[in-house]
Amino acid sequence: MHAQAMQQLKHDHDFQAHHTKGESRTRWVLAISFLTMLVEIAAGVYFGSMALLADGWHMATHVAAFMITLFAYRYSRIHADDQTFAFSSGKVGVLGGFTSSITLGMVAVIMLVESASRFFNPHNIHFDEAIMVACLGLFINVVCAVLLKEHDHHGHDHDHDDHHAHGHHDHNLKAAYFHVLADALTSVLAIAALLAGKYFALNWLDPTMGIVGALIISHWAYGLIKETSPLLIDASAPLAYKTAIQQLIEDDADNRVADLHIWRIGPGHFAAIVSVVSHQPNTPDYYKNLLHSARHLGKGNQLSHITIEVNRCPGDSCPNTTQGATHD
Known part of the structure:
Protein backbone atom coordinates (compact mmCIF):
# COMPACT_ATOMS: atom_id res chain seq x y z
CA MET A 1 0.00 0.00 0.00
CA HIS A 2 1.20 3.52 -0.77
CA ALA A 3 2.98 5.18 2.17
CA GLN A 4 0.83 8.33 1.90
CA ALA A 5 -2.38 6.28 2.12
CA MET A 6 -1.02 4.45 5.17
CA GLN A 7 -0.19 7.77 6.81
CA GLN A 8 -3.73 9.05 6.26
CA LEU A 9 -5.19 5.95 7.93
CA LYS A 10 -3.11 6.37 11.06
CA HIS A 11 -4.65 7.89 14.20
CA ASP A 12 -3.16 10.61 16.33
CA HIS A 13 -2.42 8.95 19.69
CA ASP A 14 -1.42 12.06 21.60
CA PHE A 15 -4.25 12.62 24.07
CA GLN A 16 -2.32 14.52 26.71
CA ALA A 17 -3.28 17.88 28.17
CA HIS A 18 -0.15 19.91 27.40
CA HIS A 19 0.16 22.82 29.84
CA THR A 20 3.61 24.37 29.71
CA LYS A 21 2.50 27.48 31.58
CA GLY A 22 0.83 25.39 34.26
CA GLU A 23 4.03 23.42 34.79
CA SER A 24 6.14 26.57 34.95
CA ARG A 25 3.82 28.28 37.43
CA THR A 26 3.64 25.16 39.60
CA ARG A 27 7.46 25.28 39.90
CA TRP A 28 7.19 28.83 41.26
CA VAL A 29 4.47 27.76 43.69
CA LEU A 30 6.62 24.84 44.85
CA ALA A 31 9.64 27.11 45.43
CA ILE A 32 7.60 29.69 47.37
CA SER A 33 5.86 27.02 49.46
CA PHE A 34 9.13 25.21 50.21
CA LEU A 35 10.86 28.41 51.42
CA THR A 36 7.83 29.31 53.55
CA MET A 37 7.85 25.82 55.05
CA LEU A 38 11.54 26.12 56.01
CA VAL A 39 11.04 29.57 57.58
CA GLU A 40 8.02 28.46 59.60
CA ILE A 41 9.64 25.27 60.90
CA ALA A 42 12.89 27.09 61.78
CA ALA A 43 10.99 29.92 63.52
CA GLY A 44 8.81 27.41 65.37
CA VAL A 45 11.87 25.62 66.75
CA TYR A 46 13.65 28.89 67.63
CA PHE A 47 10.65 30.59 69.28
CA GLY A 48 9.17 27.42 70.72
CA SER A 49 5.88 28.08 68.94
CA MET A 50 3.71 25.03 68.25
CA ALA A 51 1.52 27.14 65.96
CA LEU A 52 4.49 27.93 63.71
CA LEU A 53 5.65 24.29 63.69
CA ALA A 54 2.16 22.98 62.91
CA ASP A 55 1.69 25.39 60.01
CA GLY A 56 5.15 24.55 58.71
CA TRP A 57 4.49 20.81 58.63
CA HIS A 58 1.06 21.45 57.15
CA MET A 59 2.78 23.39 54.38
CA ALA A 60 5.08 20.38 53.88
CA THR A 61 2.12 18.21 52.82
CA HIS A 62 1.31 20.72 50.08
CA VAL A 63 4.94 20.83 48.97
CA ALA A 64 4.75 17.05 48.53
CA ALA A 65 1.57 17.45 46.46
CA PHE A 66 3.21 20.05 44.21
CA MET A 67 6.14 17.68 43.67
CA ILE A 68 3.67 15.01 42.55
CA THR A 69 2.14 17.53 40.14
CA LEU A 70 5.52 18.43 38.61
CA PHE A 71 6.58 14.78 38.37
CA ALA A 72 3.38 13.96 36.47
CA TYR A 73 3.96 16.87 34.05
CA ARG A 74 7.56 15.88 33.40
CA TYR A 75 6.81 12.17 33.01
CA SER A 76 3.98 12.86 30.56
CA ARG A 77 6.18 15.16 28.49
CA ILE A 78 9.15 12.79 28.36
CA HIS A 79 6.98 9.79 27.45
CA ALA A 80 4.70 11.60 25.02
CA ASP A 81 5.78 9.30 22.15
CA ASP A 82 6.34 6.19 24.24
CA GLN A 83 4.63 3.27 22.49
CA THR A 84 4.34 1.48 25.85
CA PHE A 85 1.13 3.43 26.37
CA ALA A 86 -1.85 2.40 24.23
CA PHE A 87 -3.16 5.98 23.99
CA SER A 88 -0.13 8.11 24.97
CA SER A 89 0.75 9.07 28.54
CA GLY A 90 -2.22 11.41 28.88
CA LYS A 91 -3.56 9.66 31.97
CA VAL A 92 -0.37 10.27 33.95
CA GLY A 93 -1.55 13.80 34.73
CA VAL A 94 -4.93 12.38 35.78
CA LEU A 95 -3.11 9.93 38.07
CA GLY A 96 -1.17 12.86 39.54
CA GLY A 97 -4.43 14.68 40.23
CA PHE A 98 -5.96 11.57 41.82
CA THR A 99 -2.90 11.06 44.05
CA SER A 100 -2.92 14.70 45.12
CA SER A 101 -6.62 14.48 45.94
CA ILE A 102 -5.84 11.56 48.26
CA THR A 103 -3.19 13.62 50.06
CA LEU A 104 -5.69 16.49 50.26
CA GLY A 105 -8.15 14.12 51.93
CA MET A 106 -5.45 12.98 54.37
CA VAL A 107 -4.77 16.60 55.34
CA ALA A 108 -8.50 17.04 56.00
CA VAL A 109 -8.61 13.94 58.22
CA ILE A 110 -5.57 15.12 60.23
CA MET A 111 -7.19 18.56 60.66
CA LEU A 112 -10.46 16.95 61.75
CA VAL A 113 -8.82 14.68 64.35
CA GLU A 114 -6.58 17.45 65.73
CA SER A 115 -9.45 19.95 65.93
CA ALA A 116 -11.76 17.45 67.65
CA SER A 117 -9.07 16.56 70.21
CA ARG A 118 -8.70 20.21 71.19
CA PHE A 119 -12.28 20.31 72.44
CA PHE A 120 -11.27 17.77 75.10
CA ASN A 121 -7.69 18.95 75.59
CA PRO A 122 -7.61 22.73 75.06
CA HIS A 123 -4.18 24.19 74.32
CA ASN A 124 -2.84 27.50 75.51
CA ILE A 125 -3.07 29.67 72.40
CA HIS A 126 -0.36 32.29 71.75
CA PHE A 127 -2.71 34.60 69.85
CA ASP A 128 -0.22 37.17 68.55
CA GLU A 129 2.18 34.58 67.12
CA ALA A 130 -0.64 32.44 65.75
CA ILE A 131 -2.30 35.41 64.03
CA MET A 132 1.05 36.41 62.52
CA VAL A 133 1.54 32.88 61.18
CA ALA A 134 -1.99 32.73 59.76
CA CYS A 135 -1.58 36.12 58.03
CA LEU A 136 1.77 35.07 56.57
CA GLY A 137 0.25 31.80 55.34
CA LEU A 138 -2.70 33.61 53.80
CA PHE A 139 -0.44 36.07 51.96
CA ILE A 140 1.73 33.26 50.56
CA ASN A 141 -1.28 31.26 49.45
CA VAL A 142 -2.93 34.25 47.77
CA VAL A 143 0.28 34.74 45.75
CA CYS A 144 0.34 31.04 44.83
CA ALA A 145 -3.37 31.02 43.95
CA VAL A 146 -2.91 34.01 41.65
CA LEU A 147 -0.07 32.19 39.88
CA LEU A 148 -2.15 29.09 39.30
CA LYS A 149 -5.48 30.81 38.66
CA GLU A 150 -4.02 33.20 36.06
CA HIS A 151 -3.28 30.13 34.00
CA ASP A 152 -6.86 28.99 34.74
CA HIS A 153 -7.09 25.69 36.57
CA HIS A 154 -9.84 24.54 34.22
CA GLY A 155 -7.14 24.04 31.64
CA HIS A 156 -7.67 26.66 28.95
CA ASP A 157 -4.30 27.46 27.45
CA HIS A 158 -3.93 29.36 24.20
CA ASP A 159 -0.23 28.79 23.53
CA HIS A 160 0.54 27.20 20.19
CA ASP A 161 2.18 24.21 21.88
CA ASP A 162 -0.84 23.64 24.11
CA HIS A 163 -3.43 23.01 21.39
CA HIS A 164 -4.44 19.65 22.84
CA ALA A 165 -5.30 21.28 26.15
CA HIS A 166 -7.86 23.79 24.93
CA GLY A 167 -11.16 23.22 26.69
CA HIS A 168 -9.90 20.20 28.66
CA HIS A 169 -9.61 19.80 32.41
CA ASP A 170 -6.05 19.56 33.68
CA HIS A 171 -6.72 17.49 36.79
CA ASN A 172 -3.04 17.65 37.75
CA LEU A 173 -3.07 21.47 37.91
CA LYS A 174 -6.54 21.52 39.45
CA ALA A 175 -5.28 19.37 42.34
CA ALA A 176 -2.40 21.78 42.96
CA TYR A 177 -4.83 24.71 42.88
CA PHE A 178 -7.09 23.00 45.41
CA HIS A 179 -4.11 22.45 47.73
CA VAL A 180 -3.43 26.19 47.64
CA LEU A 181 -7.11 26.99 48.22
CA ALA A 182 -7.20 24.54 51.13
CA ASP A 183 -4.27 26.27 52.79
CA ALA A 184 -5.76 29.72 52.15
CA LEU A 185 -9.11 28.62 53.57
CA THR A 186 -7.36 27.24 56.66
CA SER A 187 -5.62 30.59 57.16
CA VAL A 188 -8.82 32.63 56.76
CA LEU A 189 -10.75 30.47 59.22
CA ALA A 190 -7.81 30.52 61.63
CA ILE A 191 -7.55 34.33 61.53
CA ALA A 192 -11.28 34.68 62.22
CA ALA A 193 -11.17 32.21 65.11
CA LEU A 194 -7.99 33.67 66.63
CA LEU A 195 -9.32 37.24 66.51
CA ALA A 196 -12.55 36.09 68.18
CA GLY A 197 -10.53 34.25 70.81
CA LYS A 198 -8.17 37.14 71.49
CA TYR A 199 -10.78 39.91 71.76
CA PHE A 200 -13.93 38.04 72.87
CA ALA A 201 -12.46 34.98 74.69
CA LEU A 202 -14.25 32.64 72.25
CA ASN A 203 -11.47 30.06 72.29
CA TRP A 204 -13.83 27.25 71.24
CA LEU A 205 -14.04 28.82 67.78
CA ASP A 206 -10.45 27.75 67.06
CA PRO A 207 -11.18 23.97 66.92
CA THR A 208 -14.64 24.64 65.44
CA MET A 209 -13.16 26.47 62.47
CA GLY A 210 -10.66 23.63 62.08
CA ILE A 211 -13.53 21.15 61.73
CA VAL A 212 -15.37 23.42 59.27
CA GLY A 213 -12.22 23.73 57.16
CA ALA A 214 -11.63 19.97 57.25
CA LEU A 215 -15.16 19.28 56.00
CA ILE A 216 -14.85 21.78 53.13
CA ILE A 217 -11.44 20.38 52.10
CA SER A 218 -12.88 16.84 52.26
CA HIS A 219 -15.62 17.95 49.86
CA TRP A 220 -13.02 19.30 47.40
CA ALA A 221 -10.97 16.11 47.65
CA TYR A 222 -14.02 13.91 47.07
CA GLY A 223 -15.06 15.96 44.05
CA LEU A 224 -11.59 15.64 42.49
CA ILE A 225 -11.54 11.88 43.15
CA LYS A 226 -14.92 11.57 41.39
CA GLU A 227 -13.53 13.47 38.38
CA THR A 228 -10.28 11.54 38.03
CA SER A 229 -11.16 7.96 39.00
CA PRO A 230 -13.47 7.24 36.00
CA LEU A 231 -10.60 8.09 33.63
CA LEU A 232 -8.20 5.80 35.46
CA ILE A 233 -10.52 2.78 35.37
CA ASP A 234 -11.63 3.29 31.74
CA ALA A 235 -15.21 4.10 32.70
CA SER A 236 -17.67 4.09 29.83
CA ALA A 237 -19.16 7.22 28.35
CA PRO A 238 -22.56 8.38 29.69
Missing part, protein backbone atom coordinates in the same frame (compact mmCIF):
# COMPACT_ATOMS: atom_id res chain seq x y z
CA LEU A 239 -25.51 6.37 28.38
CA ALA A 240 -26.88 9.41 26.52
CA TYR A 241 -23.70 9.63 24.39
CA LYS A 242 -23.78 5.91 23.61
CA THR A 243 -27.45 6.02 22.69
CA ALA A 244 -26.89 9.03 20.40
CA ILE A 245 -24.02 7.30 18.59
CA GLN A 246 -25.99 4.10 18.15
CA GLN A 247 -28.99 6.06 16.85
CA LEU A 248 -26.90 7.91 14.27
CA ILE A 249 -25.74 4.64 12.75
CA GLU A 250 -29.04 2.74 12.96
CA ASP A 251 -31.05 5.61 11.48
CA ASP A 252 -29.05 5.12 8.28
CA ALA A 253 -30.29 2.30 5.99
CA ASP A 254 -30.71 -1.04 7.77
CA ASN A 255 -27.58 -0.75 9.90
CA ARG A 256 -27.57 -2.34 13.34
CA VAL A 257 -24.99 -1.88 16.07
CA ALA A 258 -23.97 -5.33 17.35
CA ASP A 259 -21.34 -4.10 19.80
CA LEU A 260 -20.39 -0.69 21.15
CA HIS A 261 -17.59 0.39 23.50
CA ILE A 262 -16.87 4.03 24.39
CA TRP A 263 -14.36 5.02 27.06
CA ARG A 264 -12.12 7.90 28.14
CA ILE A 265 -8.52 7.82 26.94
CA GLY A 266 -7.42 11.21 28.24
CA PRO A 267 -8.77 14.54 29.50
CA GLY A 268 -11.56 15.49 27.10
CA HIS A 269 -10.95 12.53 24.76
CA PHE A 270 -13.05 9.42 24.13
CA ALA A 271 -12.32 6.33 22.03
CA ALA A 272 -15.01 4.20 20.40
CA ILE A 273 -15.12 0.69 18.96
CA VAL A 274 -18.29 0.05 16.97
CA SER A 275 -19.35 -3.23 15.36
CA VAL A 276 -21.88 -2.62 12.57
CA VAL A 277 -24.04 -5.24 10.86
CA SER A 278 -25.89 -4.47 7.62
CA HIS A 279 -27.37 -6.18 4.57
CA GLN A 280 -25.63 -3.57 2.42
CA PRO A 281 -22.51 -2.58 4.38
CA ASN A 282 -20.47 0.49 3.52
CA THR A 283 -16.82 1.30 4.18
CA PRO A 284 -15.61 2.15 7.70
CA ASP A 285 -15.03 5.75 6.54
CA TYR A 286 -18.71 6.00 5.65
CA TYR A 287 -19.74 5.17 9.21
CA LYS A 288 -17.09 7.46 10.66
CA ASN A 289 -18.60 10.29 8.63
CA LEU A 290 -22.01 9.42 10.07
CA LEU A 291 -20.52 9.95 13.53
CA HIS A 292 -19.02 13.31 12.61
CA SER A 293 -21.82 15.21 14.36
CA ALA A 294 -21.21 13.14 17.52
CA ARG A 295 -17.48 13.82 17.67
CA HIS A 296 -18.03 16.79 19.99
CA LEU A 297 -19.78 15.44 23.07
CA GLY A 298 -20.08 18.73 24.96
CA LYS A 299 -18.13 20.14 27.94
CA GLY A 300 -14.88 20.06 25.95
CA ASN A 301 -15.17 16.30 25.25
CA GLN A 302 -14.75 14.77 21.84
CA LEU A 303 -14.75 11.37 20.13
CA SER A 304 -11.08 11.36 19.14
CA HIS A 305 -10.32 7.73 18.21
CA ILE A 306 -12.93 5.70 16.29
CA THR A 307 -12.56 2.08 15.17
CA ILE A 308 -15.33 0.62 12.98
CA GLU A 309 -15.91 -3.09 12.37
CA VAL A 310 -18.26 -3.75 9.42
CA ASN A 311 -20.08 -7.08 8.97
CA ARG A 312 -22.41 -8.20 6.19
CA CYS A 313 -25.64 -9.67 7.50
CA PRO A 314 -26.16 -13.20 6.15
CA GLY A 315 -29.64 -13.66 4.71
CA ASP A 316 -32.53 -12.49 6.91
CA SER A 317 -30.83 -13.26 10.21
CA CYS A 318 -30.12 -9.64 11.18
CA PRO A 319 -32.33 -8.06 13.84
CA ASN A 320 -34.86 -5.48 12.69
CA THR A 321 -34.68 -3.52 15.94
CA THR A 322 -31.98 -2.25 18.22
CA GLN A 323 -32.78 -4.87 20.86
CA GLY A 324 -30.00 -7.09 19.57
CA ALA A 325 -27.25 -4.55 20.21
CA THR A 326 -24.82 -5.22 23.03
CA HIS A 327 -22.79 -2.65 24.88
CA ASP A 328 -19.88 -2.56 27.25
